[in-house]
Amino acid sequence: MFVSVILAHPHGGSFNHAIALTAVAALEECGHAVAFHDLYAENFDPLLPYGEIPRDAPLPPSIAAHCAEIAAADGLVVVYPDWWGMPPAILKGWIDRVLRPGVAYRFLEGDAGEGVPVGLLKAEAALVFNTSNTPQERELEVFGDPLERLWKDCTCTFCGIPVVHRRMFSVVVTSTDGQRKAWLDEVRRLTLDAFPPDSV
Secondary structure, three states: OEEEEEEOOOOOOOHHHHHHHHHHHHHHHOOOEEEEEEOOOOOOOOOOOHHHOOOOOOOOHHHHHHHHHHHHOOEEEEEEEOEOOEOOHHHHHHHHHHOOEOOOEEEOOOOOOOOOEEEOOOOOEEEEEEEOOOOHHHHHHHHOOHHHHHHHHHHHOOOOOOEEEEEEEOOOOOOOHHHHHHHHHHHHHHHHHHOOOOOO
16 A cells, blocks of 8 residues: 655644654554655645646646655545644645646536536545644634544545544643653554555
């Protein structure tokens, strides 16, 4: 199995980095091939130029490589902090530029603007890890957990990924070393559950 891991956090020593590296280690332990992208470390350009919007537009080599990778991936892991109920801009830009028509989805023939998608990604599952400094009860009561809708309804299902698991870890800013260790143990377990070893 080939799994793409996407990390979007600007600080190299963040708990998000620890989550991503834990997931990568668990995937490799299972014998999976892993492509790991730290978008900030790679200086990924999130700006979608007008010229890239058409389905058959020529793409910069780096974007074309990301597109080829996500099209080939059997699984997807995404790690990032909850900022204003949204992903960081660099990750939104990755979605805009990489999950593009002809790569991640197409629309039904004869579509008259209804926007009925046909997902093209072959990934069997997506695993999304978020961090937050808002208590879960307040997140649900006040904000309604927009990230759940973003990934399950507006992104992964749209692009053909049938199974989406998401886990929010909070409150990170006041968490203890013991709590973080327990969370990383959970990351490992969830990753192994979502992407078990390939059968021989």
